[in-house]
Ligand code: SF4
């Protein structure tokens with residue numbers, strides 16, 4: 001919205017909802033194309049038809065773009081409530097080379113990783129967020145057994161550090177320092193205390209950042225720390 | 239203008255509708271630390287040092303006091319263990335860039351921050367934006383600007399404008415919480431106008 005107004009593309013430093021005052025101070029409705037695309041269907045077929053699909057709290061269908069270590073990378077439309085396992089194995093044909101699945105990273109760069117043993121989780125807003133992932137734009141990265149979760153997280157953070165606008169300290173500096181720690185860990189040169197340092201940085205970016213980028217940038221780090229902590233521990237130099 | 243009653247650190251505070259939590263706290267003599275705030279400038283919300291806890295209808299959350307508008311019956315806590323820990327980490331993050339800034343040293347002492355927690359990467363600039371915003375909002379000259387984004391963000395003088403405007407102004411210099419702004423100016427001057435600048439003279443005089 002700031003870009004359309006011809007200003008710097010930085011988040012607005014205001015605690016005002018865009019539905020009250022958005023672009024040029026007029027009430028504005030900002031949504032993904034996917035969200036808008038649902039509207040004509042709901043109008044034409046009725047809300048009962050739409051809410052008949054999905055789970056109790058997550059209705060309708062979702063476009064999931066599946067990529068990574070999977071036989072058929074594709075954008076698939078599935079009803080909410082489909083399990084992640086069904087998406088990976090039944091719809092997308094499983095892992096190439098008959099390797100084992102390690103995890104799926106769901107929700108894009110700001111999402112979270114879900115280990116193989118929780119793969120029967122249904123596609124549902126609440127179910128995903130209870131595991132530290134998010135629905136996000138439906139990005140699903142499939143990771144086979146050879147993936148280093150530390151490496152993967154570093155790649156995501158690197159991407160986020162380029163997406164950060166750099167205006168606020170917790171996000172700009174927090175992500176910068178997290179990335180430095182991840183660099184060390186990727187070379188197996190982690191220092192004692194690095195994991196705790198990451199946790200503190202996650203906390204400051206989550207709680208104190210200006211916009212939702214900073215407030216969710218911690219997510220891949222915290223989620224991989226939650227489910228794959230031993231990989232981090234193994235990257236600390238003795 | 240209607241009066242609003244709120245509570246800050248257990249104290250009843252009267253404020254007017256348009257005030258932020260920071261302004262209300264200051265009017266009541268309650269100190270909230272800030273780095274990027276300046277009365278003459280639009281609120282910015284960049285440093286997040288002014289983070290406080292607010293509670294409305296029983297729900298607590300963390301907000302930037304310099305941006306958050308007062309509301310009736312708002313409960314504000316300017317010091318909680320959580321808030322103080324966030325401030326400590328923010329100070330430590332900034333000290334990686336400007337370990338000798340007096341403002342940061344004072345804050346570090348207050349919050350028990352360790353200036354060497356993060357590897358030094360001295361850029362000297364905290365990117366608080368005071369200089370950029372002062373030049374833009376008050377002087378309306380835009381002689382200094384942010385370039386790039388994310389971790390690569392920097393400030394830069396625009397030589398064409400700076401050469402016209404800065405020499406007789408320099409009003410932004412005392413706003414800078416580090417000594418970087420002056421240094422950046424003299425560097426620009428030296429690079430852009432090697433013949434005129436003092437810095438260049440000093441270098442070639444020897
Ligand atoms: S959280 Fe990140 S992207 Fe958002 S304002 Fe702060 S620096 Fe910019």
Ligand code: SF4
Pocket residue numbers: 362363364365366367368369370393413414415416418419
């Ligand atoms: S030069 Fe100084 S005033 Fe300007 S942004 Fe950097 S720290 Fe702030």
Ligand code: FES
Pocket residue numbers: 271272273274275282283284285286287288289302303304305
């Ligand atoms: S003073 Fe509020 S964010 Fe800097």
